[in-house]
Amino acid sequence: MAVPVRTKSRRRQNIEQALLYPLDWTEERSGLVGAVKYFLFRKVPGDISWGHTLGSASLTAFLVQAITGAILAMYYKPDPDAAYDSIVNITNDLTLGWLVRGMHRWGASVFIILLFFHAARVFIYGAYKYPRELNWIIGALILILGMFEGFTGYLLPWDQTAYWATVVGVNLQGTGPFLGPFLVNILNGGAHIGVDTLSRFYAIHMLLLPGAIFALIGLHLWLVIRLGVTSQPWSPEAAGSGDGTGDGRPRAARRGLMRRSRGGDE
Numbered sequence: 001m002a003v004p005v006r007t008k009s010r011r012r013q014n015i016e017q018a019l020l021y022p023l024d025w026t027e028e029r030s031g032l033v034g035a036v037k038y039f040l041f042r043k044v045p046g047d048i049s050w051g052h053t054l055g056s057a058s059l060t061a062f063l064v065q066a067i068t069g070a071i072l073a074m075y076y077k078p079d080p081d082a083a084y085d086s087i088v089n090i091t092n093d094l095t096l097g098w099l100v101r102g103m104h105r106w107g108a109s110v111f112i113i114l115l116f117f118h119a120a121r122v123f124i125y126g127a128y129k130y131p132r133e134l135n136w137i138i139g140a141l142i143l144i145l146g147m148f149e150g151f152t153g154y155l156l157p158w159d160q161t162a163y164w165a166t167v168v169g170v171n172l173q174g175t176g177p178f179l180g181p182f183l184v185n186i187l188n189g190g191a192h193i194g195v196d197t198l199s200r201f202y203a204i205h206m207l208l209l210p211g212a213i214f215a216l217i218g219l220h221l222w223l224v225i226r227l228g229v230t231s232q233p234w235s236p237e238a239a240g241s242g243d244g245t246g247d248g249r250p251r252a253a254r255r256g257l258m259r260r261s262r263g264g265d266e
C-alpha cells in the first residue's frame with residue numbers, strides 16, 4: 001500500500017518563509033549563518049564525554065562575567081572618594097543590584113574553577129599533545145590573564161580588605177628579580193598605591209584584560225574547530241593513538257608553513 005506523502009499547507013509554507021526571510025537575507029549578504037552552522041555543527045568522536053562540556057562551561061562563565069561586568073560598569077565610579085559608596089548603592093539601592101554584583105563576584109571564582117577543571121580534563125586526556133600544543137599554550141595564557149582579572153577586580157570595592165589585599169599582592173610582585181620594582185610602578189601608577197592605582201586597575205580590569213581574553217578565546221575556538229576534539233585515553237580514537245582508521249598512525253595535522261605535516265602522506 002502506498003504511504004501517503006504529507007505536504008505542508010500553503011499557509012504553513014508562507015509562515016516558514018516569512019520566519020526564515022531575515023536569516024536568508026543575512027546569509028546572502030554575509031555568509032554569517034553558514035559560518036555559525038560551521039561552528040556549531042561539527043563531527044565529534046562517537047565516545048565524547050561530559051568532560052568535553054567544560055570548555056563550553058568556561059565560555060558561558062566568561063560571558064556571564066562580561067554581561068554582569070558591563071551592567072556594574074554603568075553604576076560603578078572608579079574614584080577613591082566615590083568607589084565604595086557606588087558599590088554600596090549598587091548592592092542596597094539598585095533593583096536587583098545585589099544579584100548582579102553577587103553573580104559577578106561569585107562568578108569570578110566559578111570561572112577560574114571551571115578553567116582548572118577544563119585544563120585538567122585536557123591534561124588527563126593527553127589532549128595537549130601534537131598537534132594541539134599551541135592551543136594548550138593559548139589556554140594557559142587565558143588562565144593567567146583570568147587570574148589577573150580576579151586580582152585587579154578585587155581592589156575595585158575600595159574597602160579595607162580590598163586595599164590591604166592589593167598592597168600585599170603588589171608588594172609580592174615587587175620582590176621579583178629585575179622586573180619586580182618596575183612592575184610595582186606600572187601597577188600602582190607610581191611608587192605607592194593611591195588615587196591613580198584605582199583608575200589603573202579599573203582600566204586593566206574592564207578593558208585591557210577582557211579584550212585580550214576575548215581575542216585569545218577566539219583563537220582557542222578556531223583551533224578547536226580546525227583540529228577537532230580528542231577522545232578519552234582508553235578510546236581507539238585517543239590523542240596520539242591513530243585517527244580511528246586502525247592504522248595506528250597519529251592523526252595528520254595540516255601542513256605547517258616551514259615543514260611537511262607529521263604523519264601525513266602529503
Ligand code: HEM
Nearest residue numbers: 052054055056058059119127135136139140143228229230
Ligand atoms: C575562557 C577560557 C576557555 C574557553 C572558553 C575554552 C573553550 C574550549 C572549548 C569549547 C573546547 C572544546 C571542547 C572541550 O574540550 O571542552 C576546548 C578545548 C581545548 N582547550 Fe580550552 N577553553 C578555555 C581555557 C583553556 C585552558 C585554561 C586550557 C589549558 C591550559 C585549554 C586548553 C584546551 C585544549 C588543549 C583543547 C583541545 C582539547 C581536545 O582537543 O580534546 N583551554 N576549549
